Amino acid sequence: MTNADPVQGDIWKEKGYIMDGMGAAQKLIQNHVLKKEEYVTLLECASDRDVKKVLTDEAVRLRKIYYGDKVYTRGLIEFTNYCKNNCYYCGIRAGNRNVVRYRLTEEEILDCCREGYRLGFHTFVLQGGEDPYYTDEIMVELIRAIKAEFPDCALTLSIGEKSRESYRLFREAGADRYLLRHETANAEHYGSLHPAAMSLSDRKQCLYDLKELGYQAGAGFMVGSPGQTVEHMAEDLVFLQELQPQMVGIGPFIPHHDTIFAEEKAGSVEMTLFLLSVIRIMLPKVLLPATTALGTMDPQGREKGLKAGANVVMPNLSPVKNRKQYELYDNKICTGEEAAQCRGCLAGRVQRAGYCLVTDRGDAV
Ligand code: SAH
Numbered sequence: 073m074t075n076a077d078p079v080q081g082d083i084w085k086e087k088g089y090i091m092d093g094m095g096a097a098q099k100l101i102q103n104h105v106l107k108k109e110e111y112v113t114l115l116e117c118a119s120d121r122d123v124k125k126v127l128t129d130e131a132v133r134l135r136k137i138y139y140g141d142k143v144y145t146r147g148l149i150e151f152t153n154y155c156k157n158n159c160y161y162c163g164i165r166a167g168n169r170n171v172v173r174y175r176l177t178e179e180e181i182l183d184c185c186r187e188g189y190r191l192g193f194h195t196f197v198l199q200g201g202e203d204p205y206y207t208d209e210i211m212v213e214l215i216r217a218i219k220a221e222f223p224d225c226a227l228t229l230s231i232g233e234k235s236r237e238s239y240r241l242f243r244e245a246g247a248d249r250y251l252l253r254h255e256t257a258n259a260e261h262y263g264s265l266h267p268a269a270m271s272l273s274d275r276k277q278c279l280y281d282l283k284e285l286g287y288q289a290g291a292g293f294m295v296g297s298p299g300q301t302v303e304h305m306a307e308d309l310v311f312l313q314e315l316q317p318q319m320v321g322i323g324p325f326i327p328h329h330d331t332i333f334a335e336e337k338a339g340s341v342e343m344t345l346f347l348l349s350v351i352r353i354m355l356p357k358v359l360l361p362a363t364t365a366l367g368t369m370d371p372q373g374r375e376k377g378l379k380a381g382a383n384v385v386m387p388n389l390s391p392v393k394n395r396k397q398y399e400l401y402d403n404k405i406c407t408g409e410e411a412a413q414c415r416g417c418l419a420g421r422v423q424r425a426g427y428c429l430v431t432d433r434g435d436a437v
Pocket of ligand 1: 199202232324328401
């Protein structure tokens with residue numbers, strides 16, 4: 073696909089931009105980085121078969137170089153669905169009165185880890201809403217308890233925006249990694265997805281703090297969130313390039329019936345897969361999950377994600393009685409299964425997709 077406007081095309085050329093989808097793909101493969109406008113061109117060609125094939129092949133090749141056929145597994149423990157925030161897209165936002173709220177006790181969380189450990193997990197991800205009940209003291213105590221009982225395991229936190237001091241305390245207590253999707257790197261778009269009290273600059277600052285404190289940090293965004301354009305996604309890629317996170321989480325946006333976005337369209341699986349390949353090429357060693365949201369939008373979504381360059385899966389270790397209550401979006405999969413079933417099912421899926429589920433900690437290489 074070439075630029076339809078010759079004058080505009082010449083201006084781009086003078087600036088050194090490549091304005092052809094295949095050209096952009098090849099440049100990305102060669103340099104692992106593009107300018108924002110070139111990402112736009114690339115993303116506009118996301119359904120071009122040739123461009124897609126070139127990128128997917130390269131993503132798979134790179135992933136094989138650094139990770140072989142390995143797929144890392146992280147045990148996800150959704151330990152609270154209380155949240156003080158009101159992110160407009162999220163089912164467990166504070167304003168949703170229809171959610172039955174729950175919190176797990178330290179003992180319940182440790183039980184999830186014990187069950188996970190028995191099943192071979194060596195990474196636990198504690199994810200939750202921003203729940204003020206879990207003060208820094210309680211979190212530090214919890215982190216210490218988990219690390220004391222499972223010293224050979226990595227501990228990942230995903231509990232939203234905290235002060236640098238809190239992040240420092242958690243890190244000192246033993247937390248190894250932190251997931252905090254930036255959600256969108258465009259400030260205006262960020263403003264349309266979040267209440268005025270939240271800001272993109274705060275979110276970005278958290279990510280920089282986390283990296284500086286020595287966490288393996290994960291950023292990411294929803295694909296097809298309301299109002300998102302290809303320019304926004306190009307900005308997301310530029311931001312990832314700048315941040316150089318060790319992990320990137322992306323998945324399609326899926327509407328939740330109790331949010332203002334209830335009637336919005338869900339994000340596309342195809343675009344998510346395309347972006348997984350692009351991100352694998354940009355950051356060849358990145359840890360990239362095939363997310364539950366991808367599996368929710370397409371029964372083969374996670375397998376397709378692995379074949380597009382992803383190398384991580386995150387089966388659920390949360391108690392079955394609470395799973396339905398951690399409903400970020402509608403129709404979330406794996407809410408009725410025991411941890412062992414979830415792990416068994418994913419191991420089978422990974423194997424049938426031609427990969428091998430491994431149990432080591434799987435730190436960033
Ligand atoms: N409170 C934590 C964890 C958030 S939940 C934090 O702020 O980081 C984890 C991720 O789920 C979010 O970062 C968001 O990208 C995703 N998510 C939330 N609602 C969603 C929806 N409706 N569709 C798809 N993904 C969603």
